[in-house]
Amino acid sequence: MSGVTFQWDRGLLVGNLGGMNIVVLIKQVPDTWSERRLADSDHTLDRASADVVLDEINERAVEEALKIKEAGGGEVTVVTMGPARATEAIRKALSMGADSAVHLTDEGLHGSCAVQTATALAKVIGTVGAVDLIIAGNEATDGTMGAIPAMVADVLGLPELTHARKVTVEAGTVTVERETDDGVTVLQADLPAVVSVNEKINEPRYPSFKGIMAAKKKPVRTLSLVDAGLAGSDVGLAAATSTVIESAPRPPRSAGQVVTDDGDGAAQLVEYLIAQKLI
Amino acid sequence: MAEILVLVEHSGGEVKKITSELLTAAARLGEPAAVVVGTPGTAGKLSDRLAAYGAAKVYVAESDQVNQFLTEPSVGVLAELVGSVQPAAVLIAASPDGKEIAGKLAVRTGSGLLSDAVDLAEDGTATHSVFGGSYLAKSKATTPVAVITIRAGAIEPVCSPGAAVEQSIEVPVVRAGTAAKIVERRSVEGGDRPELTEASVVVSGGRGVGSADNFAIVEKLADSLGAAVGASRAAVDSGFYPHQFQVGQTGKTVAPQLYVALGISGAIQHRAGMQTSKTIIAVNKDPEAPIFEIADFGVVGDLFTIAPQLTEAVAKRKG
Numbered sequence: 001m002s003g004v005t006f007q008w009d010r011g012l013l014v015g016n017l018g019g020m021n022i023v024v025l026i027k028q029v030p031d032t033w034s035e036r037r038l039a040d041s042d043h044t045l046d047r048a049s050a051d052v053v054l055d056e057i058n059e060r061a062v063e064e065a066l067k068i069k070e071a072g073g074g075e076v077t078v079v080t081m082g083p084a085r086a087t088e089a090i091r092k093a094l095s096m097g098a099d100s101a102v103h104l105t106d107e108g109l110h111g112s113c114a115v116q117t118a119t120a121l122a123k124v125i126g127t128v129g130a131v132d133l134i135i136a137g138n139e140a141t142d143g144t145m146g147a148i149p150a151m152v153a154d155v156l157g158l159p160e161l162t163h164a165r166k167v168t169v170e171a172g173t174v175t176v177e178r179e180t181d182d183g184v185t186v187l188q189a190d191l192p193a194v195v196s197v198n199e200k201i202n203e204p205r206y207p208s209f210k211g212i213m214a215a216k217k218k219p220v221r222t223l224s225l226v227d228a229g230l231a232g233s234d235v236g237l238a239a240a241t242s243t244v245i246e247s248a249p250r251p252p253r254s255a256g257q258v259v260t261d262d263g264d265g266a267a268q269l270v271e272y273l274i275a276q277k278l279i
Numbered sequence: 280m281a282e283i284l285v286l287v288e289h290s291g292g293e294v295k296k297i298t299s300e301l302l303t304a305a306a307r308l309g310e311p312a313a314v315v316v317g318t319p320g321t322a323g324k325l326s327d328r329l330a331a332y333g334a335a336k337v338y339v340a341e342s343d344q345v346n347q348f349l350t351e352p353s354v355g356v357l358a359e360l361v362g363s364v365q366p367a368a369v370l371i372a373a374s375p376d377g378k379e380i381a382g383k384l385a386v387r388t389g390s391g392l393l394s395d396a397v398d399l400a401e402d403g404t405a406t407h408s409v410f411g412g413s414y415l416a417k418s419k420a421t422t423p424v425a426v427i428t429i430r431a432g433a434i435e436p437v438c439s440p441g442a443a444v445e446q447s448i449e450v451p452v453v454r455a456g457t458a459a460k461i462v463e464r465r466s467v468e469g470g471d472r473p474e475l476t477e478a479s480v481v482v483s484g485g486r487g488v489g490s491a492d493n494f495a496i497v498e499k500l501a502d503s504l505g506a507a508v509g510a511s512r513a514a515v516d517s518g519f520y521p522h523q524f525q526v527g528q529t530g531k532t533v534a535p536q537l538y539v540a541l542g543i544s545g546a547i548q549h550r551a552g553m554q555t556s557k558t559i560i561a562v563n564k565d566p567e568a569p570i571f572e573i574a575d576f577g578v579v580g581d582l583f584t585i586a587p588q589l590t591e592a593v594a595k596r597k598g
Contacts, residue, residue, distance in 0.1 A: 159456065
């Protein structure tokens with residue numbers, strides 16, 4: 001497992017003498033082990049019908065932020081937007097050890113597109129103050145858009161270092177090993193910056209009993225659109241830059257032929273493949 | 280007819296297959312215009328192939344700076360072109376880099392982002408396969424320009440000659456502090472097997488394979504079929520096979536012509552990554568395994584008996 005090395009150079013980040021100010025973007029998603037649905041009325045995610053969890057990859061993002069904080073001091077703030085139920089995901093992150101949370105929740109957010117989501121998240125991050133590092137998961141399991149961290153970075157005019165399997169923060173610089181199918185690319189940028197982590201980055205800790213108890217007392221700031229400095233026309237279904245016009249469950253696959261191997265199972269399989277012109 | 284910009288994916292002087300798929304999709308919407316972002320001398324090697332798949336124009340954006348940054352040069356070039364050409368859409372591969380470029384371009388131009396489309400209609404409506412293929416959704420941009428990423432292998436490329444008239448454009452200089460620098464590149468030691476998400480045949484192993492060593496059986500069958508090798512989450516979590524080969528909700532989504540599942544029970548997690556495959560074959564000892572509910576042909580039996588027999592039969596057939 002990759003670790004974090006951290007060498008603090010106070011001279012370089014004047015104004016942050018308490019250490020790094022880190023924001024972690026988290027998202028509550030339907031459990032991938034349960035059935036998930038889209039609402040019939042407006043084709044948005046039916047969040048009420050599924051079991052929801054803190055997205056696995058977000059736990060790794062929280063873990064990475066905590067490691068950086070533990071090495072060099074600082075503050076970890078989790079930021080999320082979504083319905084009231086997202087407080088469960090926030091509690092999980094706080095019980096792991098994050099210091100506080102900001103939750104943007106407003107009826108007006110319903111049906112927001114990716115561009116609006118990135119804009120809104122950037123606004124909320126702006127309310128946290130002078131942030132050094134923003135950490136997110138590389139891809140949520142429900143939307144798999146895989147672009148939100150880069151989009152938030154673009155709204156904020158910050159560099160993005162995505163798909164990190166290793167993060168090193170050193171003297172005002174962040175270096176990551178970015179891993180995709182094409183291989184590994186080492187990226188470097190001056191702070192502040194946005195980092196997204198992949199599933200290899202670390203093993204997230206389990207919240208301790210002490211952590212769970214402490215989380216209950218940690219500050220959670222709930223913001224409405226107005227509180228975040230957003231106008232109703234900035235977000236929501238009506239002003240979205242893209243819209244889902246139709247959705248339907250794919251007709252389920254029906255089971256085909258199943259044979260039991262009594263010595264000729266492989267032969268029957270070969271026959272099938274030949275008949276289907278697959279070999 | 281409005282231009283449809285296609286960001287060309289290339290490596291080592293070759294056009295990647297996805298680019299021909301994007302050009303084919305672009306021709307449905309308007310006039311395909313390929314955009315090559317690369318180091319000086321890149322576009323010359325690519326233009327024949329771009330012409331063959333219908334590029335009417337080729338915008339050539341070449342600069343040494345392109346190698347120093349991951350996505351920023353492409354985003355800058357496309358944003359300039361969106362302003363000057365006013366295309367109806369920009370089509371980009373739904374690869375990790377492509378998704379990032381598309382997202383930033385959508386932010387910068389205030390355009391609707393349609394992500395990971397598996398089909399594209401003449402009016403710009405994109406079809407998405409969501410929640411691992413259990414839902415189909417259609418979406419449309421409400422903005423003048425749509426930024427659309429398209430999944431590899433989803434659209435059948437069609438040869439259709441285009442003029443491929445070249446036009447040089449500038450690569451905007453990257454502003455300091457807005458993009459991460461590339462310090463080092465280590466390319467993956469990719470074997471001879473096709474890439475998982477592009478392969479037309481995938482052979483995957485699950486918990487039933489039992490050990491990392493036993494995965495050789497999966498690999499042998501894959502090699503006889505010219506297939507990519509995949510693994511279920513259970514197999515990856517047990518340390519049998521590396522994570523980059525994981526098929527499922529938290530891994531890769533594949534949709535090959537043929538998917539062979541060996542010793543995979545077929546949890547929702549896994550089905551989400553492979554249930555849109557054309558033909559699914561399953562071999563599992565457990566007759567109750569959910570994988571049989573979606574398999575076109577299933578064999579209840581021991582994979583250690585059946586897979587080697589199948590490997591041999593395929594090899595024999597190939598002669």
